[in-house]
Amino acid sequence: MELFERVKQVARRYFQTDKALAETLGIPQSTFSAWCNTKRQDNLWPHLAKIAELCPQVRREWLYYDEGTMLEPEQSSPPVSAVQNSTDEVAKLKERVAALEAELREERGLNRQLTTRLLVDGVGDKGAANNIEKTGEGAG
Known part of the structure; x- marks a missing residue:
């Protein structure tokens, strides 16, 4: 799975929309959408730490490198602030x-x-x- 696909999966699961995640990260929706493809997904890397901070139950290994499962085993509920x-x-x-x-x-x-x-x-x-x-x- 490509990086942008993992980011979009996190967006749908924890923010309901890509737009909500983009706003949370302080990125214009149009820019975020443009980054969500194979050629421009490298622009997402600087934002992965913030995404991981916002969603602590998402495993960093999965988010960064697509290794293992998306969620920590004991944490499957949506993030609490x-x-x-x-x-x-x-x-x-x-x-x-x-x-x-x-x-x-x-x-x-x-x-x-x-x-x-x-x-x-x-x-x-x-x-x-x-x-x-x-x-x-x-x-x-």
């Missing part, structure tokens, strides 16, 4: 950071309360303090 995946991941991470910061604020507040109690009251647990003193006396 990498931007959308990144946005979702960032939102989840921000939520996790906010939860951890809230937990840290609570821990700091409890730590301040305990520190204040120890400074004002001496030792918070008089029984524990007595046991420590006894242990200290017996050791010497």
Whole structure:
């Protein structure tokens, strides 16, 4: 299968039309159509990396060299925007950071309360303090 045929196959499968792929790549439709033949298909080479980026489930070996199958074995669904995946991941991470910061604020507040109690009251647990003193006396 010729390079331009593989590119057109990707266009039909993931972009519905050649025109949609051409627009996504920033190429005028007429130029893209002119490149889709045996004599001018070399003009598609500089755009293969972008096509591979847009369609990560398409195997590069197939796209570039017609080796093996078109799709990665475990990935046969249409591509999900990498931007959308990144946005979702960032939102989840921000939520996790906010939860951890809230937990840290609570821990700091409890730590301040305990520190204040120890400074004002001496030792918070008089029984524990007595046991420590006894242990200290017996050791010497």
